[in-house]
Amino acid sequence: MINVNGLRKTYTRSHQQVHALNDVSLKIDAGSFVAVTGPSGSGKTTLLLSLGGLIQPSTGAVNYNGQDLYGLSPSRLASFRNRTIGFVLQTFNLVPYLTAVENVMLPMLPLGGNGTDPKKQAVDLLDRLGLADRKEFFPRELSVGQQQRVAIARALANEPEVILADEPTGNLDPALADEILDVLEDLNKNRGKTVVLVTHSPQASARAGIVLKLRDGVLVS
Numbered sequence: 485m486i487n488v489n490g491l492r493k494t495y496t497r498s499h500q501q502v503h504a505l506n507d508v509s510l511k512i513d514a515g516s517f518v519a520v521t522g523p524s525g526s527g528k529t530t531l532l533l534s535l536g537g538l539i540q541p542s543t544g545a546v547n548y549n550g551q552d553l554y555g556l557s558p559s560r561l562a563s564f565r566n567r568t569i570g571f572v573l574q575t576f577n578l579v580p581y582l583t584a585v586e587n588v589m590l591p592m593l594p595l596g597g598n599g600t601d602p603k604k605q606a607v608d609l610l611d612r613l614g615l616a617d618r619k620e621f622f623p624r625e626l627s628v629g630q631q632q633r634v635a636i637a638r639a640l641a642n643e644p645e646v647i648l649a650d651e652p653t654g655n656l657d658p659a660l661a662d663e664i665l666d667v668l669e670d671l672n673k674n675r676g677k678t679v680v681l682v683t684h685s686p687q688a689s690a691r692a693g694i695v696l697k698l699r700d701g702v703l704v705s
């Protein structure tokens with residue numbers, strides 16, 4: 485279970501303060517599918533990155549099963565993140581000079597493997613996402629939908645309990661978006677993953693069990 489308590493994040497830019505998150509508290513049960521919606525600039529990405537241990541909040545805490553994320557040392561936080569959380573970003577962030585299977589293997593390497601062959605695990609993941617015949621392709625040789633599926637496979641590399649996705653369908657046409665949403669829904673329903681999906685598409689938030697709305701850094705519903 486993820487417990488967010490009194491989260492505030494203030495960015496300072498050229499002597500101006502931006503209150504990106506303003507006292508956000510929420511609970512996310514293990515195995516739930518939560519959508520975070522809200523207009524551009526409302527703090528969605530800041531919230532998602534704070535949930536993922538990537539942005540130190542100004543005040544407040546993020547707890548995973550009682551573990552205070554930002555109370556961990558940077559190296560323990562990095563290792564917790566790598567094991568527990570899979571990130572899927574709008575821009576995919578695939579490494580252009582690595583093949584699909586190499587991209588998926590990337591997060592497995594710092595953990596030194598868990599006894600199974602990383603390449604075999606990566607191939608299995610690509611297989612599950614319908615990309616068995618694309619594993620040796622470079623990102624530029626894949627369609628956008630396929631690139632996004634490689635990014636999802638990579639997010640799943642270490643079998644994380646939690647998937648944090650920031651507008652993963654933002655660049656896709658509605659049919660491809662549906663395909664990616666099917667994948668996320670399957671991971672939630674059939675594999676028990678907790679999914680937090682940032683989106684401003686009603687098509688996407690309709691998939692979630694819980695829809696949170698942010699406005700100017702405040703949770704409004």
Ligand code: ADP
Pocket residue numbers: 495496497502503504522523524525526527528529530531
């Ligand atoms: P959303 O994802 O909903 O569009 P963001 O979390 O990206 O919102 O941004 C929330 C607010 O914080 C915006 O006003 C944005 O301009 C500001 N902001 C985001 N990141 C930074 C940053 N690194 N430095 C300064 N301001 C930022």
Ligand code: MG
Pocket residue numbers: 528529530
């Ligand atoms: Mg954003």
